[in-house]
Amino acid sequence: MSTRGGTFSRRGLLAAAAAVPILAGPPWVSAARSQDDPLPSWNDGAPKRAILDFVGRVSHGSGRDFVVPAERVAVFDNDGTLWAEQPIYFQIAFALDRVKALAPEHPEWKDTQPFKGIIEGDPKAVAASGERGLLQVMAATHAGMTTEAFNGIVADWLKTARHPRFGRPYDSLVYQPMLELLAYLRASGFKTFIVSGGGVEFMRVFAERTYGVPPEQVVGSSGATKFEMRPDGMPVLVKEPKVEFIDDGPGKPSGINRFIGRRPILAFGNSDGDHQMLQWTAAGAGPRFLGLVHHTDAEREFAYDRQSHVGRLDKALDEAERRGWTVVDMQRDWNAVFPPAPRSAR
Structure with a gap:
């Protein structure tokens, strides 16, 4: 994993995180919709009109762009597309917290990097350990657990962990406009999929x-x-410290082919890690919709793109502008970013 500039590369982080099945159980966040406007958190602008036009064309049988329901496949990245991802991927935040929680049982960590850096809150020391160090963290804190035991630990973490800037539970920092879009697509006969570099066990809960x-x-x-x-006759699945499949970058089209079996007609991402997924979707025959969430709102969320160490958007943004893909400007196109804060976070 590259650690130039003292930061983790996305691919390196995902390679390590793949061995970790993080599971979460946040409360259901309903997508507020009305009969007249299925996307109330979207301002009236080009992206909203493009979505409504596309869905209308492919879901009405009288038009030449009609797509049968079985082929209305929509895929979404997760980190930075459906929920926040700064200042670090939430899955990584959990892994780092696990080191701190287990430190009293491992006095040797006080003198061993990257554990020492994590315990002391030294991000540069953690970054300097590179991919090998992060994989070491994952193995030390997660390997050997049954999936059920691990799920319980993560569920407990989500009850108390808070985002460092917003002070809210991590699983409440989902994007209200995207919740509405997912609901609108399903109401229009689409099957919605998440295709993300994050750990599959984590997201599936x-x-x-x-x-x-x-x-x-x-x-x-996915990890192995x-x-x-x-001995008591109970069958279990035990996590191993080995990466099985990386669903990021060029791995996303492979994952779609392997696990979905249909080329999507709609794809949404937010970074260069989603570039190939959008290219793969665009290459199909018939009507296509390609979307990118551009993080431009430093006040309500974060503003970042080409130089970010998390969720870098560079080559995909260039191609979107060149090919006329829909780029959603968070500051301009969304009148709300997150759902109302849960009572415990207010």
């Missing part, structure tokens, strides 16, 4: 409660597990 996307419609990076029969 919170995705249904948060986005209405069931586990079988989530594609993500092994089947074991315990």
Whole structure:
């Protein structure tokens, strides 16, 4: 993993995170919709009109662009597209917190990097350890656990962990406009999938409660597990510190082909890690919709693109402008970013 400039590369972080099945159970966040306006958190502008036009064309049988429901496949990245991703991917925040929680049981970590840097709150020391160090963290804190035990630990973490800037639970920092879009697509006969570099086990639990996307419609990076029969006769799956599949960059089209089996007609992302997914979607025959969320709102969320160490948007933005893909300017095109804060976070 590259650590130029003291930051983790996205691919390196995802490679390490792939071995971690983070599971979350946030409360359902409903997508507020009205009969007249299915996308009330979207300002009236080119992106909203493009979405409404596209969905109308492909879902009405009288037009030449009609697409049968079985082929109305829509895919969405998760980090930075459906929920926030700054200042670090939320899955990584969990892993780092696990080191701190387990530190009393491992006094040797006080003198061993990257554990020492994590315990002391030294991000430069953590970044300097590179991919090997992050994989070491994942292995030390997660390997050997059953999936059920790990799920419980993450669920407990989500009850108390708070975002460093917003002071809200991580699983409440989903984008209200995207919740509305997901609901609108499903109401229009689409099947919505998440295709993300994040850990698939992580997303498969919170995705249904948060986005209405069931586990079988989530594609993500995966780590190896092994089947074991315990002495009491209970079969379990145990996490191993090995990466099985990286669903990022060029891995996304491969993941779509492997786990979905249909080329999407709509794809939404926010970074260069989604570039190939959008290219793959655009290359199909018939009507296509390609969208990018551009983080331009430093006041309500974050503003970043080409130089960001998390969610870098550079080459994909250039191609979007060149090919006329829909670029959603968060500051201009959304009148709300997050749903109202839960009571516990107010």
